[in-house]
Amino acid sequence: MNKYSRACLALLVMSAVWFGVTVVWPVGPAWLLWAAIPLSGALTSAAFGSVSRNPRLGAPTRRFWRRLAPAPAVIAAGQMAQAADVLAHPGGRDSYTGPWMLILGACALIIVIVAVVRLPTGTGRPGAAALVALDAGTVALAAAVFGWHFGTRHALGAGLTPQLLVSLALTVLAVLTVFALAKAVMSEYSAIDGRGLRLLASAAVLGAFAPMLQPLAAMAGDRLFVAQVQIPLVLWLGAKAAEAQWRPVPRAGFRKRPYSMLPYAAVAAVDGLLLVTAWQRSADMVAVAFTAVALTGMVAYRQMTALRENSRLLGELDHAATHDALTGLANRALFQRRLAQSLQPTAPPEHTDDKRTNDKPTDDKRLTDGPMDNERTAGERMDERTDYERADEKQASNGRTGGGRTGDGRADGRRPVSERASAVHVALLDLDGFKQVNDTFGHEAGDLLLTRVAEVLTAAIRPGDTAARLGGDEFVLVLPGTTEAEAAAVADRVLAGLDGPVIVEGQPLRVRASVGIAGGTAGDDPVDLLRRADTAMYAAKRIPGSAHLLHDNDSAAAA
16 A cells, blocks of 8 residues: 555655755756656545455445545546646746636535545534534634634735636635534544544645645746645545555554644634734734634633533543433432431431432442342342341241231231330332243333333432332432331332233233331441341241231240
């Protein structure tokens, strides 16, 4: 692949040397000054075509270079139309910008714009595309004001002609090309090599604004044109871009900046132009000043937009760190934090208007060693329970550990619930037969069921309560400042909400759940509180249908 770029470089050096010789001593045929352009155009188009056929590259990458391949040849053809005009009428015209040159130049720019616009945009975060477009617009506006100052305003001074209008349209297309390539560079498309895009953008800027130097070239001789060196340079940059795409070379230690310097460089360049026009008392100083103010406003707005976007992303990260991705409920880390704070002797529990909570994760790992580890199955946890817990469960099943509610909604009335408020009640919920649902209907059905449970829990709790998913089919509620009756009422609302069927693959699926409730006071051990709720939950599983049971501390102590 580097054979194309090397050949283009040799032609560029030849053109530059012959151009320099002609400046000092005009000698030889004039067509030699233009000879490198058609050869460079053909070589660069061949380089683009070769990249488009590289089987190691992805389909979007190959399509981009295939669409771009005709552009170098069309650019060269347009310049050769100008060369033919120059050679046929040497020194006989003020301008050699003929219609064929303008038409072919416009076609080449349209080819580039279409190829860049049709690049796959990927799945960037919301708002990122608008920021990139704003940055690219800043660069394009700066390019436009430079084009106006050094070229367009002088051309307009000679009056409007059809040829001038076409030339102005070509200038607009050049600015749009700069916008498209700047947007592509700042977007960092994964399908296109970043160095290749930057080389193409440099070629576009050079092609758009180097002709402004033509008055300087004309002062050196009537056979000299900037395009004689500019076009070979543009085409060599294109060949280097194709080479970069063919064989990307990783740069050790290179780390991309999280922002682009192009918009700031554009503002600085226009500010510099404003100083020059003010010093020269140029007639278009006011236009340049307005452009500088507009660019400053665009950059300021872009920064404010970026700050708002960063704030939103930080909020999303904070939420993701403390909430379950599937259900949106609090995760284990946030549950541990809420429970520990509710049991602190001096600090009141956290409250929030969001039932699902929105706190940061905690480093407290004490609860992960308890019986709630979601990596263990229910059977393993049953085996790990002590004789004390088994005796406690037996008391619960005999009606001595708390009030319950069976699947048909009847309160058993075995013990009146207490009206004394505890620091916190914990309600531990486990779905019955969840594994069978996954095995029979698949994990999508299981996810649907878990989401339904999360909705029911969120609707059942009060503001300030916490509903969390511990993992698998285990959920827990933290109910600060509640009496046993209030905690039982929450459990009743949960079981009532789960009473209706869930439709899975057109079939109604009944959800059965067991809930164990335990109350704790300030200073209690969170692990012990969870153990008691776990004991009550397994006792509730022995009751037919859905049920909840309250753990009785006095009867547990007696055991």
